[in-house]
Each structure stands twice: as structure tokens, then as C-alpha cells.
Amino acid sequence: MAKQHLETSGAEGSAGEAVAAYLREQATEFLRSLRQHRESGGSAPGGTAEEAAGAARALRRSARRVSGTLHTFRPLLDPEWSDALRPELAWLSGTLAQEHAYAGRLERLLSALHRLSGAHAVPAQTPAAPPGRVGTAQLSRTENTASGNLTVGAAKAGALLERQLTLARTRAHSTALQALGSSRFHAVADNVAVLASEVPLRATTADLDALAASARSRLAEAVAALPLHRAGHPYNAEALVQGLTADTAPPSQDAPWHHVRLLLRLHRYAQEVVPCGPGTGGGPADAETEAAAALDRHRDAAEAAAAAAHAARTPRIAPATAYALGVLHADQRHDVEAARFAFQRAWLKEAVHTT
Amino acid sequence: MAKQHLETSGAEGSAGEAVAAYLREQATEFLRSLRQHRESGGSAPGGTAEEAAGAARALRRSARRVSGTLHTFRPLLDPEWSDALRPELAWLSGTLAQEHAYAGRLERLLSALHRLSGAHAVPAQTPAAPPGRVGTAQLSRTENTASGNLTVGAAKAGALLERQLTLARTRAHSTALQALGSSRFHAVADNVAVLASEVPLRATTADLDALAASARSRLAEAVAALPLHRAGHPYNAEALVQGLTADTAPPSQDAPWHHVRLLLRLHRYAQEVVPCGPGTGGGPADAETEAAAALDRHRDAAEAAAAAAHAARTPRIAPATAYALGVLHADQRHDVEAARFAFQRAWLKEAVHTT
Structure with a gap:
């Protein structure tokens, strides 16, 4: 379908070209991040979790940009093609965002609990750390300095949140890995690969x-x-x-x-x-x-x-x-x-x- | 003792006179409020609780002013006399303030709970209402519109606070009544009566x-x-x-x-x-x-x-x-x-x- 529209895209002028150049750039970045994610993360033995998380972030970043550009500059592009791709990109970036979001949420909440408990140190947790490795060491510190049951309450609240959000994060991690191995994902990647070489523009006078x-x-x-x-x-x-x-x-x-x-x-x-x-x-x-x-x-x-x-x-x-x-x-x-x-x-x- | 100092107070000039005029005015106001409180509040059958609360407020107001003035302009006054009176005035205004404070605190907390529960109306409670009359009508309203256990929690929290603060207020009310009938209070009133007629100034060049x-x-x-x-x-x-x-x-x-x-x-x-x-x-x-x-x-x-x-x-x-x-x-x-x-x-x- 992209091919067919490309053949008629001689008249779109520089408006279409600017969008096409941007989409090619973002699509290329998407494919590069995807390669990097495969090499570093998931099941590959050589990579680190930090590299995988960085690659996933870059992947989401370009997916959001491609999707946003397809939306804003829709009149310049093959509408059927871009309307089909956009929800798929949203699904992908949404799925990949979950693990990071749960990690960040836990970090934010534990950090707030430390502030509320009067502990000066903020837990030095990286959201990129693999699920399950988040320790309770920080929280037990507040329990040691407890002057009343409210501080014990803060420690217990922290432990509860850690349990719930770590579980959610682990699930999100599995879901993301499953998504990246799915045929649905491969179809998205194929479509982005099309963008990287030939953006499906259409003839229009849109400005x-x-x-x-x-x-x-x-x-x-x-x-x-x-x-x-x-x-x-x-x-x-x-x-x-x-x-x-x-x-x-x-x-x-x-x-x-x-x-x-x-x-x-x-x-x-x-x-x-x-x-x-x-x-x-x-x-x-x-x-x-x-x-x-x-x-x-x-x-x-x-x-x-x-x-x-x-x-x-x-x-x-x-x-x-x-x-x-x-x-x-x-x-x-x-x-x-x-x-x-x-x-x-x-x-x-x-x-x-x-x- | 006041008498003795008054006799030597011919040299204090207008500095002392300005303070004396202010103290006389506040002492007179104190005695007026006290009379009003006896007529309206406490055990008198004719008065209302609102009148008694208003009189108590006026009593505290002038007690604070007398005490503050004795402190700030201490060099112009008989130091022994005013140093003896100040803690007694603090005891009096502190004791009288408690009932009002508990009522205000409960009102503030219930009003906040209503805001947090999404109820639009704020309880129209007067802090001057006699203890025990504060109803749970307002809180049960939130229970009726409850969409989850958190709103039930708000209603229960309100009922708990109402129980605790109403009890504290009732106790403060009794303590205030006891204080107003005590010989300690009568000694304070006698000293304030001295102020209303003859302020114990001392000869000084203080400015x-x-x-x-x-x-x-x-x-x-x-x-x-x-x-x-x-x-x-x-x-x-x-x-x-x-x-x-x-x-x-x-x-x-x-x-x-x-x-x-x-x-x-x-x-x-x-x-x-x-x-x-x-x-x-x-x-x-x-x-x-x-x-x-x-x-x-x-x-x-x-x-x-x-x-x-x-x-x-x-x-x-x-x-x-x-x-x-x-x-x-x-x-x-x-x-x-x-x-x-x-x-x-x-x-x-x-x-x-x-x-």
C-alpha cells in the first residue's frame, strides 16, 4: 500500500519532504534501538539490564515521535496506512513503558516515605535495575530509628508498596518481553522499516x-x-x-x-x-x-x-x-x-x- | 504594695501615664467581661452559651493585653507586682482558651474531612455551642454517598475525632468553670481591679x-x-x-x-x-x-x-x-x-x- 502511494507522491513538494525526512530519521532511530535492545537486553547474555532499559527508552521515544507525526501531519500522508500504524505504535510504547513506570513509581514513593520518616538518605535505586533486585534495606533503617508505631507504619507501608509494585513491575517486564517477541510487534517493526526507506506521502496542497x-x-x-x-x-x-x-x-x-x-x-x-x-x-x-x-x-x-x-x-x-x-x-x-x-x-x- | 508605689509615682511623667491609661482601660474591660460572663454564662439560667463564650473571649482578650503590657513596659511599673501578676494572667487566659480551642479544632477537622470526602457543605457549627451538642448528622451524610470504604473511613475518622475532641472540650469547660470559681481566680480579679483604679507605676527615666x-x-x-x-x-x-x-x-x-x-x-x-x-x-x-x-x-x-x-x-x-x-x-x-x-x-x- 505504501508503495502505491509513493508512486503518486511526486507533487507533494517540500511540505511532504520535511515530514518524510523527520519520519525517516525517527524510523531509523527506532530500528537502531530495536537492534540495540536485542543485543543488550532480554535474554542476551552479554548485555546489561541498564543497556536494555536505555534501548527500550529510545525505542519508545522514536515510536512516540513517529506516532505523533503521523497524527499531526496526517493530511500529508497516506491516511489508511498511518491510521493503521498509529494504534500499533501506541500499544508498543504503552507496553514498553509499564516496567519503567512501576520502577519509577516505587522509587518516588519510597523516597517520599524516607522524607516523611525523617531519614535523610534517598534510596539510590535505578529504575533500570532488573525486577526482584529491589531490596528492603533502606526501609529497615527507618524501623531501627523508630520512635513510635507511626514510623513502624512507614516501614510497613514501604514494604507493602515494594511488594505490590515489584510484582507489577515483574509482570510488566514479562509482558514487554512477550510483546517484543510477538508477530504483532514484528508487523509494527516491518511498517517502521518501510518508513525508514520510503515514507507513504500523498499528493496534497496541505501546508x-x-x-x-x-x-x-x-x-x-x-x-x-x-x-x-x-x-x-x-x-x-x-x-x-x-x-x-x-x-x-x-x-x-x-x-x-x-x-x-x-x-x-x-x-x-x-x-x-x-x-x-x-x-x-x-x-x-x-x-x-x-x-x-x-x-x-x-x-x-x-x-x-x-x-x-x-x-x-x-x-x-x-x-x-x-x-x-x-x-x-x-x-x-x-x-x-x-x-x-x-x-x-x-x-x-x-x-x-x-x- | 501598689499604693506605696503610686505615692512615689509623681516623677514618671507622660511615659508612665500612657501605659497607665492603657492598663486602666484594659483592666476595666476585663472587669466588665467578667461581670458579663457571670450574668450570661456558666450556671446562670438567663444567659446563653454564645453570650458566655463571647464574654470569655473578651476576658481573655483583655487579660492578654494586660499581661503583654506588663511585660513590654516592665521598667515603667512596679516589677515585683507585675512579675507576680503576669503568670496568673497567663494561667487564666490559657485555661479559658482551651474549650474554645477544642471546639475550633473539631470544626476545622470536620470541615477538612468534608472537603476531602467531596461533600460540598461545611458543617455550620458554632464553636460557642455548649459541649455535647455537636451532632454527627453531617458525617452520616458522607456515609450515605459512600462509593468505597475510604469514605466510610472518613465518616469513622470524623466520628472518632468528634468523640475525642468533644470529651476534651467538655473537660476544658469544667476546668474553666472551676477556675472561675477558685480563690486563685479571685486573687487575679482583685489585682486587675487595682489596675483599673491605680496603676502601680514607679519613678524611672525609661522611654x-x-x-x-x-x-x-x-x-x-x-x-x-x-x-x-x-x-x-x-x-x-x-x-x-x-x-x-x-x-x-x-x-x-x-x-x-x-x-x-x-x-x-x-x-x-x-x-x-x-x-x-x-x-x-x-x-x-x-x-x-x-x-x-x-x-x-x-x-x-x-x-x-x-x-x-x-x-x-x-x-x-x-x-x-x-x-x-x-x-x-x-x-x-x-x-x-x-x-x-x-x-x-x-x-x-x-x-x-x-x-
């Missing part, structure tokens, strides 16, 4: 800048719908509202922020394709990086808070453990609010530069 | 403005020792550090802020004596009121957080109750941090006006 500008205005609209005014007032206590009602993990108030996170990502990938697109004067890049980091932090804190709430619903836990998990949940929701504040600040800077 | 300025500089020094820079960065997460270690209620990090609260109060009373004292140009009064309100909020939130932590150590509570109390504790520590931020902002304004 590159206009498409990048659309990505930007979708982002701006979604940001305008956020409760930014409230977020700009520190300590508004918004993130904990209904913190004791939710039986389902992420509160609905988080959803618009998660959505903006995805739209900001799409906008940033579009900027990579059209470096001097609308609104880029060299200034806002830093503010955008800051805004993106704030939304990553928002997502991570929200998921960590949900994991603490989830752990608190484990049957037969001690009240002191549940109490510590409650404090931890609220602490992470506090960080959700802090991330919104940080985003609001970064976005103001961004707006100053571009308007 | 009124210099004494007020000293109160101000003691405050400024204590504020300079606060971690204001950190407090000025919102979401620094400082107030929850060691939130899971403390077996004793108020963390040591709160103490310097509580100390500043008392010094700010002394400074403000000194300003009432010397209205045009150093640093008052008409501007900073609002900022000072704001700063004082922030430190009251700091104290209230810290004590509410401690009450939640204390309730969590009740034997045989359900994990869901303990979890809700953990969230509530962290929420109140969050408000401690917010109050520090508010104080820092108000203090900056104050500094702009006076330097």
Missing part, C-alpha cells in the same frame, strides 16, 4: 506550517480550559478535594491535565519537524521544556498517589500501615498540586514569549 | 518609645531567624518532613513560628499603647494583621494535624479510619505550610512599608 499551527492551537485551547487561575494560587488544596471518596484511582480533575500533557508532546514533536514554525522565536523552548516536565511530574505524582490509595485497600493491614499510606497519598496529591502550580508558571513565561 | 521599639526588634530578630526564604517557595513540602516519625504532637519545626506569633502579639499590644511608635506610618497595620492571622492559622493547623495523628493511635481502629486520619493529618500539615507562605508574603509587605 506544513498550518498543520503545525493546528497542533499548537489544539494545545492552546486545552490549556485555556484548565483551571490555571486557581492553579496559580499556591496551596489552593484543590488536588486533595474528594481525596477520600475516589475508589477509582485517578480523580477526574487530573484528566484535563493529562490531556494537555499529550497535546504538548504532539506540539513539541511538530516543532521538531518545523523548527521555525509559528511561535518559535528561540525563547519559549525552555519554558515549554519546563511546562512538559511539570506535566510529567503531575502524571507521576497522580499515579503514585493512586498506588498508595490502592495499597491502603489491601485486606488485613495494620492501622499504622494504613495511616502511613494515607499521609503518603496526601503527600503525593500535594505534589500533584505543586506540579500544576509549576505548569502555570512555566506557561505564563511561554505566553510572554509568544504573544 | 516609652524605646520600650515599644524593643518589642519590635525582638520580633524582627525572631522573624529573621525563621526559614522565610524556604517558606516563600510554595510547595516546598517542608511541613510534612518527619511527619511520620513524631510521636510527640507538635514537630520542633513549628516552635519558632509559634514564638514569633507571641512576639508579634506583644508588638501589636505595644503599638496599641504607643500608636505612633516606630515603624507605624499607617501602612503596615493591614500587613501586620495579615501576618498575625497567618500565624494563628499556622498554630490552628499544627494543632489540628496533631489531633489527627493522636486519634490515629487509638487502639483497635479500622485501617480505613487510620488511612483517613493519615490523609487528614497531611492535609493539615499542608495548611501549616500554606500559613508559613502567607506569613512570608504578609511580612514582605510589612517590610516594604517600614524600611
Whole structure:
């Protein structure tokens, strides 16, 4: 199918060529990361887990960029072909992200528990460490200095979270390995290989800048719908509202922020394709990086808070453990609010530069 | 003894006279409030609990002012006499404050639980309501809309706090009534009655403005020792550090802020004596009121957080109750941090006006 469209792609001009060049570059990077992952990780004896994790990260990075570019510049590309590939890329990067996410979540929660327990050292855990190797050494330290049952509660909460998230991480690791060996994955890799040599463009008069500008205005609209005014007032206590009602993990108030996170990502990938697109004067890049980091932090804190709430619903836990998990949940929701504040600040800077 | 000093007080001039006028005024107010309290509250059949609470508040208000003035302007007064009266006034206002404090703490915690449970209405409880009348009606509402055991946890946590703090309040009420009927209290009232007619001044060259300025500089020094820079960065997460270690209620990090609260109060009373004292140009009064309100909020939130932590150590509570109390504790520590931020902002304004 790609072939057929390539034959008719003589008229697309430089707009299509810019997108094609970017997609070729990302597809090549995808294939390189895949090779590296096969050589270093999984079942290969020579590689280290860190190398495998690095390769998986690079693989996800390029998969996200290919998928985002297919979305934003859809009118320049064979729609049927790219509409078929995008969900497959999302499945792949989602599956590969899980292991890393569980490791990061555990690290975040243990680090918060240490802060809450007054331990000064933060566990020096690498999210890339293979599952099962995460020790309880750090937590037992707090138990030694325990001055009351609340600190024992923190240690027990840490052990519980470690058990639950390490199990989830191990499962995610197996799922990722299975995915990388599946025929579904090989079909994705084949399609990306097509992109690396011949991007399926189509004849169109669509304008590159206009498409990048659309990505930007979708982002701006979604940001305008956020409760930014409230977020700009520190300590508004918004993130904990209904913190004791939710039986389902992420509160609905988080959803618009998660959505903006995805739209900001799409906008940033579009900027990579059209470096001097609308609104880029060299200034806002830093503010955008800051805004993106704030939304990553928002997502991570929200998921960590949900994991603490989830752990608190484990049957037969001690009240002191549940109490510590409650404090931890609220602490992470506090960080959700802090991330919104940080985003609001970064976005103001961004707006100053571009308007 | 007062008489003897009054006889030698011809040389003290207008400095002593300004203090004496203020003390007479506050002592008169004290005696008026006391009369009102006897008429309305306690065992009198005609009065309402609200009137009694209002009178007790006015009594504490003037007791604090008399005590603060005796402290700040000590060189102008008979030292032996005022050194003997001050701890007695502190005992009195401390004893009378307890009932009100427990009522306010319960109201604050229930209101926070409602916010955390997603209930929109805040319980319309008056802290002045007599003990035992605080109902559980508000909390059962959250139980009706419960979507999971966490909301049941919030309802149970609310019921537990209500039980504990209502008991504490009832005890404080009895203690206050006993205190008001004690010979110790009658001795205090007699001494205040002396103040209302003849303030025991002593011959001195001490300067009124210099004494007020000293109160101000003691405050400024204590504020300079606060971690204001950190407090000025919102979401620094400082107030929850060691939130899971403390077996004793108020963390040591709160103490310097509580100390500043008392010094700010002394400074403000000194300003009432010397209205045009150093640093008052008409501007900073609002900022000072704001700063004082922030430190009251700091104290209230810290004590509410401690009450939640204390309730969590009740034997045989359900994990869901303990979890809700953990969230509530962290929420109140969050408000401690917010109050520090508010104080820092108000203090900056104050500094702009006076330097």
C-alpha cells in the first residue's frame, strides 16, 4: 500500500519532504534501538539490564515521535496506512513503558516515605535495575530509628508498596518481553522499516506550517480550559478535594491535565519537524521544556498517589500501615498540586514569549 | 504594695501615664467581661452559651493585653507586682482558651474531612455551642454517598475525632468553670481591679518609645531567624518532613513560628499603647494583621494535624479510619505550610512599608 502511494507522491513538494525526512530519521532511530535492545537486553547474555532499559527508552521515544507525526501531519500522508500504524505504535510504547513506570513509581514513593520518616538518605535505586533486585534495606533503617508505631507504619507501608509494585513491575517486564517477541510487534517493526526507506506521502496542497499551527492551537485551547487561575494560587488544596471518596484511582480533575500533557508532546514533536514554525522565536523552548516536565511530574505524582490509595485497600493491614499510606497519598496529591502550580508558571513565561 | 508605689509615682511623667491609661482601660474591660460572663454564662439560667463564650473571649482578650503590657513596659511599673501578676494572667487566659480551642479544632477537622470526602457543605457549627451538642448528622451524610470504604473511613475518622475532641472540650469547660470559681481566680480579679483604679507605676527615666521599639526588634530578630526564604517557595513540602516519625504532637519545626506569633502579639499590644511608635506610618497595620492571622492559622493547623495523628493511635481502629486520619493529618500539615507562605508574603509587605 505504501508503495502505491509513493508512486503518486511526486507533487507533494517540500511540505511532504520535511515530514518524510523527520519520519525517516525517527524510523531509523527506532530500528537502531530495536537492534540495540536485542543485543543488550532480554535474554542476551552479554548485555546489561541498564543497556536494555536505555534501548527500550529510545525505542519508545522514536515510536512516540513517529506516532505523533503521523497524527499531526496526517493530511500529508497516506491516511489508511498511518491510521493503521498509529494504534500499533501506541500499544508498543504503552507496553514498553509499564516496567519503567512501576520502577519509577516505587522509587518516588519510597523516597517520599524516607522524607516523611525523617531519614535523610534517598534510596539510590535505578529504575533500570532488573525486577526482584529491589531490596528492603533502606526501609529497615527507618524501623531501627523508630520512635513510635507511626514510623513502624512507614516501614510497613514501604514494604507493602515494594511488594505490590515489584510484582507489577515483574509482570510488566514479562509482558514487554512477550510483546517484543510477538508477530504483532514484528508487523509494527516491518511498517517502521518501510518508513525508514520510503515514507507513504500523498499528493496534497496541505501546508506544513498550518498543520503545525493546528497542533499548537489544539494545545492552546486545552490549556485555556484548565483551571490555571486557581492553579496559580499556591496551596489552593484543590488536588486533595474528594481525596477520600475516589475508589477509582485517578480523580477526574487530573484528566484535563493529562490531556494537555499529550497535546504538548504532539506540539513539541511538530516543532521538531518545523523548527521555525509559528511561535518559535528561540525563547519559549525552555519554558515549554519546563511546562512538559511539570506535566510529567503531575502524571507521576497522580499515579503514585493512586498506588498508595490502592495499597491502603489491601485486606488485613495494620492501622499504622494504613495511616502511613494515607499521609503518603496526601503527600503525593500535594505534589500533584505543586506540579500544576509549576505548569502555570512555566506557561505564563511561554505566553510572554509568544504573544 | 501598689499604693506605696503610686505615692512615689509623681516623677514618671507622660511615659508612665500612657501605659497607665492603657492598663486602666484594659483592666476595666476585663472587669466588665467578667461581670458579663457571670450574668450570661456558666450556671446562670438567663444567659446563653454564645453570650458566655463571647464574654470569655473578651476576658481573655483583655487579660492578654494586660499581661503583654506588663511585660513590654516592665521598667515603667512596679516589677515585683507585675512579675507576680503576669503568670496568673497567663494561667487564666490559657485555661479559658482551651474549650474554645477544642471546639475550633473539631470544626476545622470536620470541615477538612468534608472537603476531602467531596461533600460540598461545611458543617455550620458554632464553636460557642455548649459541649455535647455537636451532632454527627453531617458525617452520616458522607456515609450515605459512600462509593468505597475510604469514605466510610472518613465518616469513622470524623466520628472518632468528634468523640475525642468533644470529651476534651467538655473537660476544658469544667476546668474553666472551676477556675472561675477558685480563690486563685479571685486573687487575679482583685489585682486587675487595682489596675483599673491605680496603676502601680514607679519613678524611672525609661522611654516609652524605646520600650515599644524593643518589642519590635525582638520580633524582627525572631522573624529573621525563621526559614522565610524556604517558606516563600510554595510547595516546598517542608511541613510534612518527619511527619511520620513524631510521636510527640507538635514537630520542633513549628516552635519558632509559634514564638514569633507571641512576639508579634506583644508588638501589636505595644503599638496599641504607643500608636505612633516606630515603624507605624499607617501602612503596615493591614500587613501586620495579615501576618498575625497567618500565624494563628499556622498554630490552628499544627494543632489540628496533631489531633489527627493522636486519634490515629487509638487502639483497635479500622485501617480505613487510620488511612483517613493519615490523609487528614497531611492535609493539615499542608495548611501549616500554606500559613508559613502567607506569613512570608504578609511580612514582605510589612517590610516594604517600614524600611
